[in-house]
Amino acid sequence: xxxxxxxxxxxxxxxxxxxxxxxxxDVLLYSGCFRTSPEEDISSRFRSIGGExxxxxxxxxxxxxxxxxxFVTNNRKTAMRVAExxxxxxxxxxxRGIPTSEYGPTExxxxxxGDGRADKARMTKMVRLxxxxxxxxxxxxxxxxxxxxxxxxxxxxxxxxxAAGHCKSxxx
Numbered sequence: 001x002x003x004x005x006x007x008x009x010x011x012x013x014x015x016x017x018x019x020x021x022x023x024x025x026d027v028l029l030y031s032g033c034f035r036t037s038p039e040e041d042i043s044s045r046f047r048s049i050g051g052e053x054x055x056x057x058x059x060x061x062x063x064x065x066x067x068x069x070x071f072v073t074n075n076r077k078t079a080m081r082v083a084e085x086x087x088x089x090x091x092x093x094x095x096r097g098i099p100t101s102e103y104g105p106t107e108x109x110x111x112x113x114g115d116g117r118a119d120k121a122r123m124t125k126m127v128r129l130x131x132x133x134x135x136x137x138x139x140x141x142x143x144x145x146x147x148x149x150x151x152x153x154x155x156x157x158x159x160x161x162x163a164a165g166h167c168k169s170x171x172x
Contacts, residue, residue, distance in 0.1 A: 002020075046085065
């Protein structure tokens with residue numbers, strides 16, 4: 001099973017591809033943080049996001065996509081832009097027949113760290129224990145995308161020792 005995990009955004013988009021082999025540890029095939037330029041107009045930024053997601057989906061042929069749910073802060077304009085970016089991401093998956101599920105931050109933390117209130121440091125440590133990651137400088141958005149994919153595998157797959165029973169996949 002091959003999963004694309006997405007930490008949605010329109011400025012920075014975390015992406016990760018994880019594969020669960022028949023035997024052995026889950027493997028990180030790709031992770032990255034795709035950035036758009038704030039100097040571009042929003043439609044150009046969205047076109048870039050759609051193009052990058054399409055490239056990743058075509059290149060890796062995942063079986064499913066998992067996204068983090070929209071986290072609404074006090075800045076409604078940012079929340080709206082992230083929601084629009086999520087729509088583009090979901091559309092690109094749907095166009096290719098890739099089922100998409102979403103998970104909230106607490107669900108992801110529970111699945112990965114066994115504690116829905118785990119902080120960034122604990123999440124990073126648990127992600128590194130669960131998935132062999134290269135020793136490159138990895139930004140938070142990449143770790144978040146890996147964590148989303150791991151949560152999906154914990155809910156949909158078997159073999160991870162997590163508190164995944166507390167997560168509920170919500171197909172989109």
